[in-house]
Amino acid sequence: MSALLPGDRLALLTSGGDAPGMNAALRAAAKVGGAMGFDVVGVEDGYVGLMEGRVRSLDLRTLDEASRRGGTLLGSARSKVFPTAEGQARAREVIVRENLAGLVVIGGNGSLAGARSLRDAPTARGTLRVAGIPASIDNDLACTTMAIGVDTAMNTIVEACDRIADTASAHRRTFVVEVMGRDCGYLAMTSGVAAGADAVLVPEIGKSEEAVIEQVVGIMVNAYQRFNAKRRVLVIKAEGVKIDSNALKEGIERAVATQLPDVDTRVTVLGHVVRGGTPSAFDRLLAARLAHGAVRALADGLHDVMAGWIGPGAMPNAHTTLSAHDPYIVLTPLDAVLRETQRLMNGESEVAQWRRRIFSEIEPILAR
Numbered sequence: 543m544s545a546l547l548p549g550d551r552l553a554l555l556t557s558g559g560d561a562p563g564m565n566a567a568l569r570a571a572a573k574v575g576g577a578m579g580f581d582v583v584g585v586e587d588g589y590v591g592l593m594e595g596r597v598r599s600l601d602l603r604t605l606d607e608a609s610r611r612g613g614t615l616l617g618s619a620r621s622k623v624f625p626t627a628e629g630q631a632r633a634r635e636v637i638v639r640e641n642l643a644g645l646v647v648i649g650g651n652g653s654l655a656g657a658r659s660l661r662d663a664p665t666a667r668g669t670l671r672v673a674g675i676p677a678s679i680d681n682d683l684a685c686t687t688m689a690i691g692v693d694t695a696m697n698t699i700v701e702a703c704d705r706i707a708d709t710a711s712a713h714r715r716t717f718v719v720e721v722m723g724r725d726c727g728y729l730a731m732t733s734g735v736a737a738g739a740d741a742v743l744v745p746e747i748g749k750s751e752e753a754v755i756e757q758v759v760g761i762m763v764n765a766y767q768r769f770n771a772k773r774r775v776l777v778i779k780a781e782g783v784k785i786d787s788n789a790l791k792e793g794i795e796r797a798v799a800t801q802l803p804d805v806d807t808r809v810t811v812l813g814h815v816v817r818g819g820t821p822s823a824f825d826r827l828l829a830a831r832l833a834h835g836a837v838r839a840l841a842d843g844l845h846d847v848m849a850g851w852i853g854p855g856a857m858p859n860a861h862t863t864l865s866a867h868d869p870y871i872v873l874t875p876l877d878a879v880l881r882e883t884q885r886l887m888n889g890e891s892e893v894a895q896w897r898r899r900i901f902s903e904i905e906p907i908l909a910r
Contacts, residue, residue: 545843546671548579550643552840553597557588557653558620560817561677561691562612563825567648569605570833571675576602578841580644587617588649589624589656593632597640609826612694612818618649624656634663637670644671644840646833648690650678651883654848658876661846673836674848674876675829679817682726684882684891685862685874686850690832693824695722695816696733702812703737703776710774713806716762716794718777720787720811725887729816730780731901740765740775740908745782746889746898747905754785755793761909762794766802787811835871842866847873 546552552575556564568584575582586596608615623629637645643665647657654674663670676683677690699721710717723729727744734742741761743754758777765772779787787809794807821829828851835849850862850872861878865871885891889898 544668546580546644546840550580550667551641552580552582552644552646552837553585553640553642554582554600554616555585555588555592555645555647556614556616556618556677557647557649557656558618559650559678560613560618561679561689562694562817562819562821563690563829564614564648564677565605565608565611566821566826566829567675567677567690567833568600568615569602569609570830571646571837572600572602572605574834574837578837583640584616587619588621588653589629589633590619590621591617592636593621593624593629595636595639597636597642610820612821620652625659630659633660637663637665641666642670643667644673646673646675646836646840648675648677650676650680650689651683651880654683654876655880658846658880661876671840671845672876673840673845674879675832675836676848676850677829679729680723680726681728682724682883682887683879684886684893685848685872685879687853688828688851690825690829691817691821692729693828694819694822695729696736697822698816698819699729699733699778699812700737702810702815703733703739703778706810707737707774707776710776714766714773714804716775716777716805716807718779718787718790718807718809720779720781720809722813722816723780723782725782727780727782727901728897730778731904734778734908735904737776737778739778741777742901742905742908743777743779743783744901745780745784746894746901751785751789751793754783755790755797758790758794759797762798762805763801764909766805831868831871835865835868835873838865838867839873844873846876848876848879850874850879
């Protein structure tokens, strides 16, 4: 596979759920690509826009302003048509018509699967060169320590919980705060530790509904009845925990009706508030470094890879290679990323097992 050359047309695309920092990644990719002589363009609304041929030029000054905002300037959309043979054919026709030589996809697991499906799309100079950049507030992608948007989402949750804790303490209340994360409890646990929660409920532990209620009730009784009793209990629940938050509230209230008759329980679902907002400094820097690594990889002749982040002290696994341009960026074949992500979500990978063990160890510590 040949490298991208000056004059080649490189398309940028954001797909799937939006994540704070996507615009910073777009800005960095456009600036790096432009500096290397590529004709950098944007695809509107993800793979839907690719199928419809909505490819446009990018204004760097507009990207400068957008990089400090959440969402994505190019828009994003989920498509049921793109994975079909008809959708693939339409996308490939646009790739040829728009003379695209490379494609950088910014998004989560489904978005990267879409990028992989286009790696053999024909172009004027061989097949399409594709690279992925991980962006998902859930932090449920393998082969990267952090994805774009995770840090901002954690900060949003912690700020909300700090405010909730104030009003909870004033009224001697228990609050169940549900946060996003799909089937991954990373956001709930990390924000729970940072916010000083009394309990964090994550799907990785695999407790039954009865066990979850029993856990929260035990924490409440211990908190409110002991000497120097607390005036609030904060429970952070990942959305992947199967019991509905209102059903959890009702179960708790029934169980403590006699022991704690004067304690109220309330539910707050943060929902899409967690997705929005100004990206943190870390997310902006992470986005820029990942984008730089992805574009440089295509220029170096690497192809069909995701640029991932490894924190200090972490070691790349057998599938990854270190970027020649950044000591904290690793490049992993998309096949390996998707395979390891499936193992992560199935609880089979080393990272999944480590998370489960750590979550179990933290649980009794939070309840003290």
